[in-house]
Amino acid sequence: MAHQGITPRSSWSDVEAMLGADALEALERPLSDASSLPNACYTDEAWQKLEFERLFARNWFVAGFVQDIPDPGDALPVTTAGMPLLILRDHDGDVRVFHNVCRHRGAVLVDKPCSGLKLLTCPYHAWAYGLDGNLRTRPHFHGGGHHDVTGKDGDGPGLVPVRTEVWHHWIFINIDGKAPPxxxxxxxxxxxxxxxxxxxxxxxxxxxxxxxxxxxxxxxxxxxxxxxxxxxxxxxxxxxxxxxxxxxxxxxxxxxxxxxxxxxxxxxxxxxxxxxxxxxxxxxxxxxxxxxxxxxxxxxxxxxxxxxxxxxxxxxxxxxxxxxxxxxxxxxxxxxxxxxxxxxxxxxxxxxxxxxxxxxxxxxxxxxxxxxxxxxxxxxxxxxxxxxxxxxx
Ligand code: FES
Ligand SMILES: [Fe+2]
Incomplete structure (x- = not known):
């Protein structure tokens, strides 16, 4: 399944405005005259949000560890860069990462570490997804007793996949999907x-x-x-x-x-x-x-x-x-x-x-x-x- 990049809404001018021209200039001075980042970069919620959107989401970072999902059917929810993600190992043994949010009303799909999973079933209205992220069933979707079964071909609204590469023990992800390899x-x-x-x-x-x-x-x-x-x-x-x-x-x-x-x-x-x-x-x-x-x-x-x-x-x-x-x-x-x-x-x-x-x-x-x-x-x-x-x- 191809990843779907999520592009940040903020812009560089938002970063510049919070940082201030003086701080940018101080960072660029020769080492003997330079200063490190200003206090707001360590204390301010709005700055952290910008970091999540512009630094974390547009670059590679480690979202998890292969040893935390050793067996097929293992899944682990993580909150990283301020967003809920789901790391799992599918039945082929491959590591996959999805946004951990149901495509119906947006409930968090998996809220604790799980093993032996065959399907990912939302706790709210029981929409069920395969470990490949494809939507499989929507119980009572067309009225009582009238279920929707979408099969394996991914034609329903599936989980949103995150671009993922595993290097040795470490699961790297790139949220916007645009970073170099x-x-x-x-x-x-x-x-x-x-x-x-x-x-x-x-x-x-x-x-x-x-x-x-x-x-x-x-x-x-x-x-x-x-x-x-x-x-x-x-x-x-x-x-x-x-x-x-x-x-x-x-x-x-x-x-x-x-x-x-x-x-x-x-x-x-x-x-x-x-x-x-x-x-x-x-x-x-x-x-x-x-x-x-x-x-x-x-x-x-x-x-x-x-x-x-x-x-x-x-x-x-x-x-x-x-x-x-x-x-x-x-x-x-x-x-x-x-x-x-x-x-x-x-x-x-x-x-x-x-x-x-x-x-x-x-x-x-x-x-x-x-x-x-x-x-x-x-x-x-x-x-x-x-x-x-x-x-x-
Ligand atoms: S929010 Fe997940 S099935 Fe409704
Ligand atoms: Fe130290």
């Missing part, structure tokens, strides 16, 4: 991970965080290593500041890496590695961030994805999903080492939570104007802000 969007990252066979990675677990902060603070924090010495003692002991570099920029992707000498629990110790790593990739952490919130890290023994869902201007949900190599992901023999990786990520990210919540509080101060930045460390977070605005243009 996903491979083009991911290319700056893909070119740097050719030494890792990601098909060897298997889902091992997730850590979740509800955070009272704007989604952009989670992303900015993720891509700047400047705070490591102050916030993350264990990570700093693993790789000290003197051996760290500022994050780099390749087109719309921000990325970084470090080399470590000695593996430790949760970071490369005692777990199987990706096959055929070089000496360098066996002692390297590498991470990427995309402007529509998704990041991932590759280590010799695991992949961690970093996903942020905006809930409100001052609230987001983060999940970090861990993928290990082969048997290590699920076998009881590896339970202890697996826990060590999940604990490491839980502990590391917990060290950031209070800090990024503090950034959100700081943005209620009229004295804060977007700040002054470190010319050494802050280019990538500034670039992220620029890419967000570029993505809304």
């Amino acid at each position: 996903l491979a083009d969007y991911l290319a700056p990252a893909l070119e740097k991970i050719t030494g890792y066979d990601l098909t060897a990675s298997r889902y091992a677990g997730t850590v979740h965080f509800d955070i009272a902060t704007n989604w952009k603070f989670a992303m900015e924090n993720y891509i700047e290593p400047y705070h490591v010495f102050a916030a993350h003692p264990r990570l700093h002991a693993f790789v000290p500041m003197a051996e760290r570099e500022p994050s780099k920029i390749d087109r719309h992707v921000m990325w970084n890496r470090y080399l470590f000498k000695q593996a430790q629990a949760g970071r490369g110790e005692g777990l199987p590695h990706f096959p055929d790593l070089s000496d360098q990739t066996a002692h390297q952490g590498l991470w990427f961030i995309l402007p529509v919130p998704f990041g991932f890290e590759v280590y010799p023994d695991h992949v961690a994805s970093f996903h942020v869902t905006p809930i409100a201007p001052g609230r987001c949900h983060e999940r970090i999903d861990i993928y290990l190599i082969g048997e290590a992901a699920t076998s009881p023999d590896w339970a202890q080492q697996r826990e060590a990786v999940l604990d490491m990520w839980h502990d590391l990210n917990s060290e950031d939570v209070g800090l990024i919540e503090s950034l959100q509080k700081g943005r209620t101060s009229p004295a804060y104007d977007g700040g002054r930045l470190s010319p050494y460390w802050d280019e990538a977070p500034l670039h992220l802000s620029r890419m967000i605005i570029e993505g809304m243009r």
Whole structure:
């Protein structure tokens, strides 16, 4: 079934009007004079709506995870970019995404995770759709006992499909249907991970965080290593500041890496590695961030994805999903080492939570104007802000 793009109603002039000419100009100055985005971009509902319509809906972003719908007939409702969507696995095993709204009166079709589904039946008047989105039956549609049966050919009003591409464990969607192919969007990252066979990675677990902060603070924090010495003692002991570099920029992707000498629990110790790593990739952490919130890290023994869902201007949900190599992901023999990786990520990210919540509080101060930045460390977070605005243009 072809996707049907949904085009936003807002325009670039709406964005410009909220942002203001001064803020746009401050964003474009050389790093030593530039400021990050103004407070309204972190606190204002109207701004968030513009982000959903112009940034999220017109670019690729991760709406879900294949491990959350492992079997045919599994379906998961999600609210993302402010809209209800339904992610499911059909009976051919393919992942599909639909707008989770009935074509009759607009009830939300599926409101909790389901498995073993053969049909999607609306709770309101029981219109039933196939897992391909086609309308199948409308009970009593022509009066009591006079049902409408439309069959499989999709001639009735079916569910509205969303353009979807799956890359490894991650379900990417493009709401307006007009973004370039996903491979083009991911290319700056893909070119740097050719030494890792990601098909060897298997889902091992997730850590979740509800955070009272704007989604952009989670992303900015993720891509700047400047705070490591102050916030993350264990990570700093693993790789000290003197051996760290500022994050780099390749087109719309921000990325970084470090080399470590000695593996430790949760970071490369005692777990199987990706096959055929070089000496360098066996002692390297590498991470990427995309402007529509998704990041991932590759280590010799695991992949961690970093996903942020905006809930409100001052609230987001983060999940970090861990993928290990082969048997290590699920076998009881590896339970202890697996826990060590999940604990490491839980502990590391917990060290950031209070800090990024503090950034959100700081943005209620009229004295804060977007700040002054470190010319050494802050280019990538500034670039992220620029890419967000570029993505809304
Ligand atoms: S709203 Fe779904 S069947 Fe009426
Ligand atoms: Fe951090």
